[in-house]
Amino acid sequence: MDADVKDYLTRIKQQSFFGCAKIDGSLKNCIDWYRSRAKLSHYCFRIVGFTTVVLSVSLPFSSQLEVMMGEASNASQAMTTTMIMSWLIALAGGANGFFQWGRSWQSRTEAYMRLERLTMEWEITVHTPAVKLQDVILATKKYVNDSRETIKSETGTFFEEVQFPEVESDKKEMG
Numbered sequence: 001m002d003a004d005v006k007d008y009l010t011r012i013k014q015q016s017f018f019g020c021a022k023i024d025g026s027l028k029n030c031i032d033w034y035r036s037r038a039k040l041s042h043y044c045f046r047i048v049g050f051t052t053v054v055l056s057v058s059l060p061f062s063s064q065l066e067v068m069m070g071e072a073s074n075a076s077q078a079m080t081t082t083m084i085m086s087w088l089i090a091l092a093g094g095a096n097g098f099f100q101w102g103r104s105w106q107s108r109t110e111a112y113m114r115l116e117r118l119t120m121e122w123e124i125t126v127h128t129p130a131v132k133l134q135d136v137i138l139a140t141k142k143y144v145n146d147s148r149e150t151i152k153s154e155t156g157t158f159f160e161e162v163q164f165p166e167v168e169s170d171k172k173e174m175g
Contacts, residue, residue: 001127001129001131002130002131002132002133004133005126005131005132005133005136008133008136008137009126009136012140017144027115027119030115030147030151031112031115031116031119034108034109034111034112034115034154035108035112037104037108038104038105038108038109038112041101041102041104041105041108042101042105044099044101045096045101045102045104045105048092048095048096048101049096049102051088051092052089052092052096055088055089055092058085059082059085059086062081062082062085107154107157108154110154111150111151111153114150115147115150115151118143118146118147118150119143121143122139122140122142122143125139126139126140
């Protein structure tokens with residue numbers, strides 16, 4: 001590797017963008033953040049989705065089972081159970097709709113995978129034997145710009161996807 005290329009790489013790697021994962025603002029920190037948040041979104045999406053399915057399927061059976069037991073007091077208990085399960089289903093669905101865990105999981109996974117791919121492409125380019133300084137400079141600019149664009153795009157997508165619940169009075173005022 002050319003001495004000028006080595007010197008350039010040494011100097012740019014001292015910048016916070018190229019720092020370790022513990023440095024806020026470094027690309028490695030962003031990749032780790034996206035990876036951990038993607039996992040959290042994935043778990044929330046799966047748990048809330050599975051809970052919604054189980055409660056939805058169980059609702060008719062649990063209410064009928066208690067009514068079939070025969071006692072009059074069980075009818076009110078069945079109504080209470082039905083109301084609680086219905087509330088939990090609505091809560092899980094509302095939380096999933098508000099937090100958009102499925103969408104967050106997807107966009108954060110795409111972001112960290114793209115950032116990792118950009119890093120690998122840059123490393124391959126700058127460590128190619130007989131690479132010229134001008135090629136390293138251009139590859140570095142592209143790497144930094146594409147990484148920032150990925151982060152900006154994912155952040156913008158996240159805030160576009162957050163949906164606040166509509167309140168009935170809001171609909172009347174707007175309509």
